[in-house]
Amino acid sequence: MTLGQKIRELRERNQMLQRELASKLEVGDGYLSKIERDQKILKREHLKTLSIIFKCPLKELEALWIATKIYDIVKYEETGLEALRVAEEQINYNKTYAKI
Amino acid sequence: MTLGQKIRELRERNQMLQRELASKLEVGDGYLSKIERDQKILKREHLKTLSIIFKCPLKELEALWIATKIYDIVKYEETGLEALRVAEEQINYNKTYAKI
DNA sequence: TATATTTGACCTAATTAAGTCAAGTCAATA
DNA sequence: TATTGACTTGACTTAATTAGGTCAAATATA
Structure with a gap:
């Protein structure tokens, strides 16, 4: 599920036209x-609007929004999955040692 | 392990000064x-140079390079790990259905 | 045909990339 | 202790890319 798919799903479930949501x-x-x-x-701020309009958890939309950005980076990469794994390791490392 | 750490490690193992490598x-x-x-x-092209200088697999450097980019996106995100998981799902989905 | 959506070409503003340079720090040493 | 050599830092720059759109024409779809 991508953010775009999610937005369309929410819009259609609420019988809204693109024109209206736009x-x-x-x-x-x-x-x-x-x-x-x-x-x-779309702009991150729009997520808040969407979460209000569709009564959908903001966190969920944000996770999709970030995921889309990540996906944009790796979509044409052979080593995409491997890179994801490395990034996860880096996150966990910095969580543990709170280097930030 | 980040790309920066890797480069430093390779450089030091080869007793090279920053000045020299630079x-x-x-x-x-x-x-x-x-x-x-x-x-x-650094520029992606530099990775090739590094892999030659240090006789290190290019793929490995590339994975670190991409991972660093991903990490830059998620490092301050609460939902970083969740987003990573979603991105992985998107990759696997598109691998399966070859939508690109 | 009318309505809804998609597409392509285009645009400007903001951000990121890809650095430089000089001053500052830090450790070892003469 | 003053000096040196290696590295770090902060402020800055310019070029390239991405964000965040618009609009009109082309395409579905009912």
Whole structure:
């Protein structure tokens, strides 16, 4: 599940048109179309609006938003999964030693 | 292990000074210092040079390089690990269905 | 045909990349 | 203790990329 898929799902479940949601987010509908297809990524602040409109946990949307950014980095990488594993290791390391 | 740590390790194992390695990479030594401390990230092309100088597998350096980029995204995120998991799911999904 | 969505081309503003350089720190040493 | 050599840091720069869109035309879809 990508963020775009999630947004479309939420929108359709609420029988909302792209035009309507776009206007609530104050963006053009062409742009929303691209967001739902993960061709563009929206501003993080928009997530709050979405979570309110659709009564959906913000944390969930944020995890998808971050994941999309990560995916953008690794999607064409052969070693993508391996890199993910290394990154996880780095997170856990810094959690343990609180180096930040 | 981060890319910076790896580079420093390789450099020291080969008893090379920052100044020397920096000159091989054709960058300033201040810059290399930052790279070894993961304050800056070097150009991907430099990885090839490093792999030749230190006879180290390029793939390994690349995985670290990508991981560092990912880590930069999630390091301050509460939901970092969760997002990583979601990204992995997205990779596996697209591998399976070859949507790219 | 009308309505909804997608696409491509385009744009500007903001951010990140990819550094430099000089001053400062830190440890060993003459 | 003053000096030296290795490294670090902060402030700065410029070039490239990405963010965050718009709009009109093309395409579904009912």
